[in-house]
Amino acid sequence: xxxxxxxxxxxxxxxxxxxxxxxxxxxxxxxxxxxxxxxxxxxxxxxxxxxxxxxxxxxxxxxxxxxxxxxxxxxxxxxxxxxxxxxxxxxxxxxxxxxxxxxxxxxxxxxxx
Amino acid sequence: xxxxxxxxxxxxxxxxxxxxxxxxxxxxxxxxxxxxxxxxxxxxxxxxxxxxxxxxxxxxxxxxxxxxxxxxxxxxxxxxxxxxxxxxxxxxxxxxxxxxxxxxxxxxxxx
Numbered sequence: 001x002x003x004x005x006x007x008x009x010x011x012x013x014x015x016x017x018x019x020x021x022x023x024x025x026x027x028x029x030x031x032x033x034x035x036x037x038x039x040x041x042x043x044x045x046x047x048x049x050x051x052x053x054x055x056x057x058x059x060x061x062x063x064x065x066x067x068x069x070x071x072x073x074x075x076x077x078x079x080x081x082x083x084x085x086x087x088x089x090x091x092x093x094x095x096x097x098x099x100x101x102x103x104x105x106x107x108x109x110x111x112x113x
Numbered sequence: 114x115x116x117x118x119x120x121x122x123x124x125x126x127x128x129x130x131x132x133x134x135x136x137x138x139x140x141x142x143x144x145x146x147x148x149x150x151x152x153x154x155x156x157x158x159x160x161x162x163x164x165x166x167x168x169x170x171x172x173x174x175x176x177x178x179x180x181x182x183x184x185x186x187x188x189x190x191x192x193x194x195x196x197x198x199x200x201x202x203x204x205x206x207x208x209x210x211x212x213x214x215x216x217x218x219x220x221x222x223x224x
Contacts, residue, residue, distance in 0.1 A: 032211055034212075034213075042217060043117075043203055043215035043216050043217045043218045044203070044215045046212065046213070046214060049211075049212055088156065090156075092211060099144065099146070099161060099168070099169070099207065099209075099213075100146075100158050100161065100169050100171070101146075101148075101158065101213060102158070103148075103155055103156040103157075104155070105154075105155035106155060
């Protein structure tokens with residue numbers, strides 16, 4: 001079983017829709033959780049970062065973590081064509097003072113005007 | 114602050130050659146991590162450097178190596194290139210290691 005599972009999509013939604021992106025992870029040692037957005041031929045851009053279970057909101061984006069279920073989600077409200085990108089979830093641990101992110105393979109999102 | 118910069122942006126090499134990629138982190142950041150991104154495997158961790166010391170290493174062969182300089186700039190080297198090394202190589206910068214900010218990447222094509 002891979003450490004982080006993410007539905008690769010592609011996911012196509014109309015402009016204005018609510019988008020739900022999800023990942024599951026297998027190792028309960030992971031301590032922090034991130035979502036990155038990657039446009040074509042660009043590096044990943046950090047969207048959200050959270051350390052605990054619960055919700056974290058930033059504008060149209062809400063990150064949700066459920067550590068008991070090992071499940072993380074990203075919700076995008078009022079989706080825009082500019083949100084069309086690949087979304088990567090990442091989980092991290094800082095064991096032994098070293099930091100390493102483990103990524104899902106990404107979900108490709110298209111928002112249709 | 115300026116973001117993470119990586120040079121070169123594109124590179125074409127042939128099998129058996131070696132290559133050196135460079136990364137300049139965000140000013141003040143001391144941690145630099147390297148990742149390989151391919152369509153099949155996604156983003157995979159190569160190694161992390163902090164204050165010139167390698168703190169962690171992923172499951173890549175010894176042909177992949179790196180170093181970090183006193184100004185936090187980092188280089189990674191791949192020797193004896195194979196076709197499967199064609200990928201986007203990403204560098205990520207962090208203050209202590211958790212919140213990582215990525216550069217634009219170096220796209221390497223091995224022929």
